[in-house]
Amino acid sequence: MRNRKLRSLLIIAVLVFTVYFVAPLLFEKLPSFWTDKELKLGLDLQGGMQILLEVDYSELELSVEAKKDAVKTALEIIRNRIDQFGVSEPSIQPIGENRILIQLPGLKNFNRAKELIGKTALLEFKLVAEGEQVEEVYNSLDSYLENNYEKYPYLEDLDLVEAAPAVDVLSDEDSLATDEEGENSNLFTALVSSDDVPGRVPYKHINAFKALLNDEDFIKEIPAGLQLALEKISKKDPYSARILYVLHSQAELSGDKLDKASTKIGQGYDPKTSGKPYVSLEFNKEGAKIFKTVTGQNIKRRLAIVLDNVVYVAPVIQDRIPSGQAQITGSFSLDEVQDLVIVLESGNLPAPVNVIEERTVGPSLGNDSIRAGVRAALLGLALVVVFMIIYYGLSGIVAVIALMMNMGFILAVLTSLQGTLTMPGIAGLILTIGMSVDANVIIFERIREELKSGKTVRSAVDAGFSRALVTILDANLTTLITALVLYQFGTGPIKGFAVTLSIGIVGSMFSAIVLAKAIFDGMITNVNRDKLSI
Amino acid sequence: MMRFFGETKINFIGKRNIAFAISGAVILIGIIFMFISGLKYSIDFTGGLSLELEMTPNTEAAAIVSIEDIRQVLRDEEITDTEIQELHDMEGRRLILIKTQVTGEEEARTGFTKGDRIVKILQNKFPDNYNPETFVRQQDEVGPRIGEELKGKAILAIFWALVGIIIYIWWRFEFTFGIAAIAALVHDILITVGIFAIFGKEVSLPVVAALLTIVGYSLNDTIVVFDRIREDIKKYRKQTYADIINKSINETLSRTIITSVTTFLVVLCLYIFGGSVINDFAFALLIGVVVGTYSSIFIASPILVGYFNKRLASRKKK
Numbered sequence: 119m120r121n122r123k124l125r126s127l128l129i130i131a132v133l134v135f136t137v138y139f140v141a142p143l144l145f146e147k148l149p150s151f152w153t154d155k156e157l158k159l160g161l162d163l164q165g166g167m168q169i170l171l172e173v174d175y176s177e178l179e180l181s182v183e184a185k186k187d188a189v190k191t192a193l194e195i196i197r198n199r200i201d202q203f204g205v206s207e208p209s210i211q212p213i214g215e216n217r218i219l220i221q222l223p224g225l226k227n228f229n230r231a232k233e234l235i236g237k238t239a240l241l242e243f244k245l246v247a248e249g250e251q252v253e254e255v256y257n258s259l260d261s262y263l264e265n266n267y268e269k270y271p272y273l274e275d276l277d278l279v280e281a282a283p284a285v286d287v288l289s290d291e292d293s294l295a296t297d298e299e300g301e302n303s304n305l306f307t308a309l310v311s312s313d314d315v316p317g318r319v320p321y322k323h324i325n326a327f328k329a330l331l332n333d334e335d336f337i338k339e340i341p342a343g344l345q346l347a348l349e350k351i352s353k354k355d356p357y358s359a360r361i362l363y364v365l366h367s368q369a370e371l372s373g374d375k376l377d378k379a380s381t382k383i384g385q386g387y388d389p390k391t392s393g394k395p396y397v398s399l400e401f402n403k404e405g406a407k408i409f410k411t412v413t414g415q416n417i418k419r420r421l422a423i424v425l426d427n428v429v430y431v432a433p434v435i436q437d438r439i440p441s442g443q444a445q446i447t448g449s450f451s452l453d454e455v456q457d458l459v460i461v462l463e464s465g466n467l468p469a470p471v472n473v474i475e476e477r478t479v480g481p482s483l484g485n486d487s488i489r490a491g492v493r494a495a496l497l498g499l500a501l502v503v504v505f506m507i508i509y510y511g512l513s514g515i516v517a518v519i520a521l522m523m524n525m526g527f528i529l530a531v532l533t534s535l536q537g538t539l540t541m542p543g544i545a546g547l548i549l550t551i552g553m554s555v556d557a558n559v560i561i562f563e564r565i566r567e568e569l570k571s572g573k574t575v576r577s578a579v580d581a582g583f584s585r586a587l588v589t590i591l592d593a594n595l596t597t598l599i600t601a602l603v604l605y606q607f608g609t610g611p612i613k614g615f616a617v618t619l620s621i622g623i624v625g626s627m628f629s630a631i632v633l634a635k636a637i638f639d640g641m642i643t644n645v646n647r648d649k650l651s652i
Numbered sequence: 653m654m655r656f657f658g659e660t661k662i663n664f665i666g667k668r669n670i671a672f673a674i675s676g677a678v679i680l681i682g683i684i685f686m687f688i689s690g691l692k693y694s695i696d697f698t699g700g701l702s703l704e705l706e707m708t709p710n711t712e713a714a715a716i717v718s719i720e721d722i723r724q725v726l727r728d729e730e731i732t733d734t735e736i737q738e739l740h741d742m743e744g745r746r747l748i749l750i751k752t753q754v755t756g757e758e759e760a761r762t763g764f765t766k767g768d769r770i771v772k773i774l775q776n777k778f779p780d781n782y783n784p785e786t787f788v789r790q791q792d793e794v795g796p797r798i799g800e801e802l803k804g805k806a807i808l809a810i811f812w813a814l815v816g817i818i819i820y821i822w823w824r825f826e827f828t829f830g831i832a833a834i835a836a837l838v839h840d841i842l843i844t845v846g847i848f849a850i851f852g853k854e855v856s857l858p859v860v861a862a863l864l865t866i867v868g869y870s871l872n873d874t875i876v877v878f879d880r881i882r883e884d885i886k887k888y889r890k891q892t893y894a895d896i897i898n899k900s901i902n903e904t905l906s907r908t909i910i911t912s913v914t915t916f917l918v919v920l921c922l923y924i925f926g927g928s929v930i931n932d933f934a935f936a937l938l939i940g941v942v943v944g945t946y947s948s949i950f951i952a953s954p955i956l957v958g959y960f961n962k963r964l965a966s967r968k969k970k
Binding site: 481592596 | 704743765767785786788791792805808809812813816817824857864865868869873875876879880903904906907911915921922924929937
């Protein structure tokens with residue numbers, strides 16, 4: 119009896135798990151904690167672009183260390199650039215030794231993305247603007263947006279009028295707020311304010327802000343000689359607000375004048391610096407000369423290190439530096455310092471980066487695939503359901519329940535793993551519809567045989583299930599082996615197929631051996647049957 | 653309830669020579685086709701460009717661009733080795749499929765991949781057939797080296813799957829069963845690939861995935877029969893191997909047929925309604941379901957009989 123209780127618990131657990139994760143797919147209005155994890159559509163279904171890059175150092179004589187650094191640098195540059203597209207869930211990952219896989223689901227403007235990825239990295243040192251100049255930028259953009267609000271419909275969704283800071287806020291270093299007059303008068307300030315502090319763009323405004331920066335008319339309104347640049351995305355907390363810098367657009371120095379950047383650890387007894395990591399810079403001859411002038415003229419001002427229009431760090435110039443050797447200190451973690459060194463080195467990226475594979479799916483093909491997949495799945499499901507019920511009667515309905523359970527289970531597992539549904543994944547699901555009734559068929563045929571040999575319903579069902587168990591295990595485990603090999607071998611979409619197939623195999627074993635048996639037991643125990651519809 | 657057939661007593665083993673002859677002939681024809689016209693590999697394995705564009709006139713006045721126009725425009729830009737086809741999708745949109753080789757040399761020279769260049773050229777030449785949102789429907793560009801790598805990976809994958817299976821069967825049954833199962837699987841792969849050669853269809857990455865799936869499916873089928881054989885050999889010690897195995901096949905026959913029917917039905921839906929992306933994949937599966945079912949009965953089981961009889965004979969000699 120204890121076994122039965124355990125079995126009931128297991129079934130309930132799997133059922134709750136399945137319903138919990140499948141519900142968001144079926145109902146739209148659910149509390150947000152519930153829809154945290156959702157099933158994502160793969161590139162091939164929602165459209166998008168996938169690019170495989172290779173850092174080509176075959177013609178360079180590089181040490182193992184230098185090769186690793188070249189890949190790291192390329193990765194950082196690409197990450198930085200892709201952040202500028204405003205694609206919602208980009209994925210950039212190193213593959214093997216010297217390859218980088220970029221996936222941009224939902225991307226529509228393929229050409230621009232490719233141009234951005236293919237560009238050479240631009241590392242510059244720019245002065246951060248201060249005081250009145252910053253105020254001027256904010257004023258100009260506030261009044262421009264006030265007059266052209268209709269042109270940017272996406273601003274409307276952000277409730278900026280409400281969020282605008284009510285009082286002038288004087289920020290010590292980054293920016294200055296403007297006075298408020300009318301309702302819409304400080305839209306820009308509101309856009310780039312976080313908790314009423316201007317100069318920090320909250321995460322939910324980032325995409326709208328990027329869209330504005332890509333708009334030529336908007337850019338024209340920035341006073342001459344100045345530009346806007348965002349702080350880099352934080353690795354620790356990608357959802358945090360990002361500082362907005364107003365920079366002098368004329369670069370003081372470019373990355374090619376930098377000879378070397380390296381990670382150092384502070385020495386000596388001063389508790390402020392001792393043991394703390396910092397960045398050490400070394401300019402070449404020409405760079406050192408310029409650097410001397412720039413630092414001499416701008417003591418106590420901030421010099422931003424900008425890679426492809428993103429500010430990585432903006433240290434305050436403490437002193438005139440004549441030697442061409444500088445240090446960037448601060449409360450950095452070792453990781454942050456190493457990232458910075460990578461960025462600084464990007465100015466002279468030694469190895470070229472080539473596109474070796476590119477796969478693009480337009481949104482129209484993606485939509486067609488979804489529609490075709492759903493149609494094939496529903497039709498296949500209907501055929502199998504009708505067939506099973508005609509062929510096995512009441513027992514066929516049990517098989518159908520098991521089948522439905524299995525379908526739900528596959529989707530639930532995929533959702534809980536935050537997996538991605540691809541077209542081959544849908545194919546795997548459809549194939550599973552046909553194959554997963556197999557376990558039930560094996561059992562039912564066995565029960566029919568046992569019944570024919572003259573056993574009672576009860577013992578025929580028990581014998582049928584227990585004899586079929588070994589067969590089902592052997593047959594499914596061997597299939598699982600091929601599915602796992604497929605997973606190992608596969609790239610993106612094929613992996614999706616292998617995953618749904620594997621989950622389907624496990625799910626069909628559970629639903630046939632545990633769930634179907636429980637239903638049969640229920641049917642037989644409650645009514646004393648001498649006949650079974652099978 | 654419904655029943656396709658009652659108790660069958662078909663002598664499958666007795667017909668093994670006919671079965672072997674049919675299988676042998678199909679495999680042979682496939683191999684001949686592979687030698688004559690060669691097996692077509694998709695760009696996944698050869699490297700190259702496959703570009704699908706939607707070219708529908710966007711005004712009433714605009715003319716429909718013919719394949720010849722496209723070829724001419726590309727020829728002017730010194731892109732010559734192209735294969736251009738016209739397709740229509742479910743919604744009746746007019747699609748142009750362009751296939752060509754890539755060397756990577758274009759990219760080094762022009763800064764654009766070949767696909768990007770072709771897209772640019774055609775969108776500039778035929779602006780009245782260009783819709784920015786839908787123009788590029790699919791663009792696959794695979795470097796030649798990647799293709800080679802994938803080919804190696806695909807062969808290795810099939811190899812490792814077979815090794816894994818033989819080890820599992822060896823452990824659960826005995827080595828002989830493993831050999832017989834593998835023979836059936838190799839038979840299935842050869843026939844499927846052969847039919848691809850005969851029909852001139854392309855072997856792509858998804859088709860290899862389909863081959864591995866066929867391996868899984870066919871094996872599933874074979875194991876169910878083997879399982880019964882293992883059981884029956886213990887049960888009927890007095891009978892000949894051929895009789896026992898025949899009995900096992902007959903006992904499991906209805907299950908074999910039903911599972912094949914349900915699987916075949918869904919794969920058929922996938923083939924007819926599943927869309928262009930997985931059409932070849934579904935086609936391979938369609939063959940695989942039929943061949944996989946057949947091979948469990950007519951290839952794997954008879955080989956087992958042969959092995960057992962030989963073993964019996966050599967034991968008797970001692």
